[in-house]
Amino acid sequence: AETAKRTSMQITHPFSAVTTLEDIRSVSPALERYTTTTLSGDLWKRPNLTPRDRSIVTLAALIARNQTVEIPFHVNLALDNGVKPAEISEIITHLAFYSGWPNAMSAVVVTKEIFSQRKIGIDQLPPALDKLLPLDEAAEARRATAVAENVGPVAPGVVKYTSELLFHDLWLRPALAPRDRSLVTVSALIAGGQVAQIPFHLNRSMDNGLTKDEASEVLAQLPFYAGWPNVMSAVPVVKDVFEKRPN
Amino acid sequence: AETAKRTSMQITHPFSAVTTLEDIRSVSPALERYTTTTLSGDLWKRPNLTPRDRSIVTLAALIARNQTVEIPFHVNLALDNGVKPAEISEIITHLAFYSGWPNAMSAVVVTKEIFSQRKIGIDQLPPALDKLLPLDEAAEARRATAVAENVGPVAPGVVKYTSELLFHDLWLRPALAPRDRSLVTVSALIAGGQVAQIPFHLNRSMDNGLTKDEASEVLAQLPFYAGWPNVMSAVPVVKDVFEKRPN
């Protein structure tokens, strides 16, 4: 079975074509209906999370899951929904660390085309070295102590990079507000099925200003972009965080 | 190291070329041997799971893991193994929910080419709105109660969509038999390393007619298409489900 079929049949098409409604219909009229009625006509119009924030959540999920086919569509939609080019740039940079360099590189490959088409030049992007936000010394001391204790005996290199690159540099870059950076991180964790880090980052996101109602809508947005199971696995962890936070 | 090598060297080839045996041999003669001898000559001929079912399991794994390079080959093989175009259409629609829209969109991009090559028109696909199967009211009441209790306090939007879209619509669409829909779901969960949802869906698949022997062969099929570790992580969960079911 496997062998006989491996002929030289080839399918040529653009790497990151946008899938049109006509394309979807030619494979599944039902999927076109859900795309039009449920996603476009309902999900993106729900209250408690703005279209801008839904774009950030969705883009984070796509990059975290290396979904290159859909990234161009959602980079364009994000720009239309008011996410600034500088913020998209910073989201990709942030996820280089939280999803890995290759995910960021795949996002670069398609985003550079969109930026070029929309005449978004380097003057609209955050500088390589930016004026950093002030560090919350107390919170950072608590984090550093925990990581030094848990990670230090096993991987001192990870401790060093986590401190220097993430918490004394990346998280303090001003082109993406801490609340939005947290939104990206939590979305990427849920989309990637990485529940272990949700408590720390969901608490941090709420410390950074994300509300419970918004977090609840992040959970409503993500089943469509990361699949139902990843969200269902995140729910008990989110529930536990909600219950333990002071009102 | 990183920098010096990032020249403008480019590799152009079709996005979803079928990898031929000659291609495989040019990188690994051993991998060609395993492909021919083990996969083609042994795995796909094993008893207790038909080639049609193996195609469904494999296609579900590929879409769940967004493996676009191999999807064209396996859509063709599935059609040759007796999976109907309407069923392939419905598998993609089903996985839009269980793996996410971007996975389905990637599958659409390549499947539309196959459908076009094989002259499969919209008349062979399930309608956008289909006559739904009857709902098992008792089972649905149990499910709805559990989800309302566990998910309701955290994400009412997820409760609403799970009920309306999944269990009162998608699962009742007749173009994919409930047993096959369960087979797709269980395969996607195992292939994606999502063990938490296996008990519910494996039990549901067996309620829908999947036998223990078939489930056992799903586990034998998937190491080759989703990697050994995902299957090894699923085994204790499957074992527990088997042991707790009445004979």
Added chain:
Amino acid sequence: AETAKRTSMQITHPFSAVTTLEDIRSVSPALERYTTTTLSGDLWKRPNLTPRDRSIVTLAALIARNQTVEIPFHVNLALDNGVKPAEISEIITHLAFYSGWPNAMSAVVVTKEIFSQRKIGIDQLPPALDKLLPLDEAAEARRATAVAENVGPVAPGVVKYTSELLFHDLWLRPALAPRDRSLVTVSALIAGGQVAQIPFHLNRSMDNGLTKDEASEVLAQLPFYAGWPNVMSAVPVVKDVFEKRPN
């Protein structure tokens, strides 16, 4: 929102173009800085893990995560860092089993181009049937007993293939040293978030000669190529393995 934007806008570019520093800068000057300063200027020069080993770890992570965009760059870098063509061939073959056939097929598609460009012919690759290394009968008996007990009642097919294909064939192929094969496996497990199999394979890697200092540096390398969360989830498991091993 979803619908309106699904025009026929298309983006054409090579499937696996190497992302240049200029490309990165056009989307994120900061990401270019991190790529140059941190990855190239620091990470790859760290002690306790050679550039050759870092290439093996990185390539395993990319293939495990199906990161086709970056594979060409890192296959070239691996060859420059002293990984032999036969070893790259064998890494891909190994990961066909540990990450799945589709991941290996995606790696084949791009690696065959590199091999062709660098005039690496089949004479430099391991033969399909190779003279196998001697089997450690005692260790294999322990492994076989555990798997027969845990997996046998559920999936006899998995038991059979695990024994015949993995431990009496693949692991004994001489073109990749057991220590390197273990390094590939552990890297793929961490990169894929598959913590359950880390204890067995990390112990095996250390039995095969990987040192604690090297394992620690694997953890420092992988956040950049598989994202911080996957490494943070692996750390407690690695810590537990370290603590339980006799000095």
